[in-house]
């Protein structure tokens with residue numbers, strides 16, 4: 162069930178009218194539905210209930226500590242890619258033994274922090290990282306559980322900028338070398354190889370690339386076991402796509418079935434790192450129309466959100482549905498708009514030639530499916546404030562990140578001593 166629905170002609174987040182929140186908090190803002198977050202987690206957990214699975218929420222999709230806490234209360238672990246994300250997960254109550262740490266460029270000090278914290282595992286992405294981790298862990302008198310992230314050379318058939326499993330991508334250890342590297346790792350004193358990981362990309366709308374990657378993983382597990390090596394964990398990453406428009410996307414239950422079909426007899430503990438699937442549709446971005454500007458060939462709806470608040474359209478030409486907060490009359494005429502932000506770049510465009518109900522100054526609009534890679538990718542370009550994030554539960558809402566305004570931003574800066 163969608164927890165962002167119209168009631169009496171107004172868009173609600175659960176049981177609160179968005180217009181009320183807008184009045185109290187000011188626009189733009191992100192708002193998340195805790196009920197949707199919980200439901201999505203449950204849907205994913207149900208989809209993999211027939212196998213031994215640890216679900217590690219990919220914190221990069223939405224790293225607000227309140228979001229992580231809502232999921233960790235349901236039993237979620239965390240997939241992190243920096244010490245910053247690791248600290249957020251710990252602060253939100255994720256136990257260290259449910260944290261996996263991915264990423265191609267973990268520094269020596271980051272590796273040290275992960276070993277010190279005693280997280281579940283480090284997903285090692287190169288031979289170079291393996292050598293450094295082995296050294297770091299030995300210096301600390303530790304033997305760190307690892308899995309090797311494999312690059313299976315599979316085309317995820319997603320946007321090139323978020324495709325991670327082809328051999329030309331920077332991620333993982335080339336599958337042709339991974340067995341040999343694993344063998345070497347098993348003789349190292351500072352690491353304890355537990356298994357393999359793969360993550361071939363994000364927003365996958367077809368299950369076949371997953372199937373290809375899973376088959377490769379299975380072959381490799383057999384090969385490793387054939388060499389007498391232990392393999393007890395397989396981390397299948399995240400990547401499941403969600404509907405941003407009318408297009409079909411695979412259901413989590415179909416994904417779960419595929420895992421069982423391809424890998425069900427593997428006798429390992431599985432790990433999953435879903436991000437977008439959990440939070441994407443649990444969040445929206447609400448913004449106000451500042452001007453409707455009539456150009457020669459276009460009508461521009463200039464709104465108070467901009468590319469710094471939601472980068473996805475300008476970065477990937479991503480589509481987000483735009484809906485009015487006050488429901489329009491079905492009879493009312495629609496018009497084509499370019500929906501743009503106030504930033505001084507032509508790329509600050511959310512939608513081109515989008516057919517929307519007539520807009521005027523002061524109207525509130527909402528971008529749907531903005532819960533994943535929305536707030537986490539935002540920035541303060543053009544010295545704009547970082548916008549608030551809110552969590553809704555039933556009739557209540559909470560500000561889970563307050564607005565960071567320009568005074569606070571400037572407090573981080575200083576003049577050089579010679580400028581006095």
Ligand SMILES: Cc1ncc(COP(=O)(O)O)c(C=O)c1O
Pocket residue numbers: 219222240263264360362363364398399400401434435436437438533
């Ligand atoms: C290693 C890793 N795991 C998990 C994810 C989460 O992916 P998604 O949000 O597509 O589920 C990502 C991002 O694509 C990732 O790089």
Ligand SMILES: N[C@@H](CCCC[NH3+])C(=O)O
Pocket residue numbers: 221323363364473533534538
């Ligand atoms: N930032 C991307 C997803 C990247 C996934 C990172 N592994 C998006 O908004 O779609």
